[in-house]
Amino acid sequence: MEPVSIQGVSDPELVERARRGDQAAFGTLVDRHRTSVFRAALAALGTREDAEEVAQEAFVAAYRHLQDFREDASFKTWLLSIAWRKALTRRRTVKTFLRRFVQPPGDTEWQVPDAGPTQEQAVLGQELRGHLRREISKLPPKLRDALLVAAAGEQSYGDIAAMLGIPVGTLKWRVNEARRQLRIRLAGMGHGHV
């Protein structure tokens, strides 16, 4: 395959090249979307290791089913849908279930290391941050998924709704409901009022 510069090439063009067997083009697609795919998987699974594996599986599956991609949605949305389905499948596995059973939801469950407080986080206070992490982990999965994916700031509500396979209105309701439940719980801990 003749090496070409693909930095400025659009996703549809890269997809077309990948369909013709250009693996470098697909590699570029991986580079462009790996963070979004990884973070979506992380939102569903909570551990870096699982999220990394799911992201890898999602890219491989996408490559093998490129012929099925019909471009009625963006490549990124299609790819995220694959990743999300794989993440949910993994979340239902016995191994993951047992890990959650043995280790009840809490701060320790979310195995994403704290990268250190940003300026925004510094004003929050460590106690509030700890409570919030713990309470977010305890939310019902549907509410927690919506909140985490939306807060990640990687995609629009439309793309997130397509990824989760729900209407945009349902997504917005879930995000607001997650916030409402968190406010109630935090109020019970003395963090302001609802």
Add this chain to the structure above:
Amino acid sequence: MSETRRDSGFGNRDSGTGMPVDLDAAIDAVAREMTDAEPSGALRAHVLEQIRPDRRRSAAVPQWAWAGATAAVVLAAATAIWVISPMRGPEDAPTTVAQQRSGTPSPAVAGDGRVVRPSDAGPGDASAAAALTASVPKAGRAAAARSAAPGAALADEGLHQVQALAEIEPLRFATVGPDPLQIAAVEVTAFPAMTPIDIPSLDAGSSDITSADPKKENRP
């Protein structure tokens, strides 16, 4: 992404710091922090490794093909084990001592020419049972005649000849019936004389007979 961030305007204060806290902003910040991670740099290499053409061809074998191949191997192994196993089903097992000796099944032949096995002979199948019983001595004699010669051959093959079980004679029962009743003599004596019972005549409306139940007497 501004659509996902909202400023609710809540004037909450953190109990720890006393600083004003917008809880929605705090929730979003912590939620963002929980997914704020980067995949490893090897992700692209791992993906490209898995979609290499040669890897893809080997991985292109559908899963049902692997499942079918596995099932075929298991079936073949089970068949082989069944063939070489000495344990057989009851239909194949020798059913008489003679058959055990000779190693070849010799099903009895009923009078009407049917092949009869012990399990086939019902209680009412007298001819089949008789034929089965009758066949035992014949087969036993034939087996005894054959068993003399192959003994040496078995020893040559490193096998040991095992003494056959003694034949079991069929149970024979004589007619079973009760012994006849033996009565030596019967003596009959006369009944003693009985005194006559005097019963006065009963007329309609007689009150000579009263009921044992006094309540009935009070009824109109």
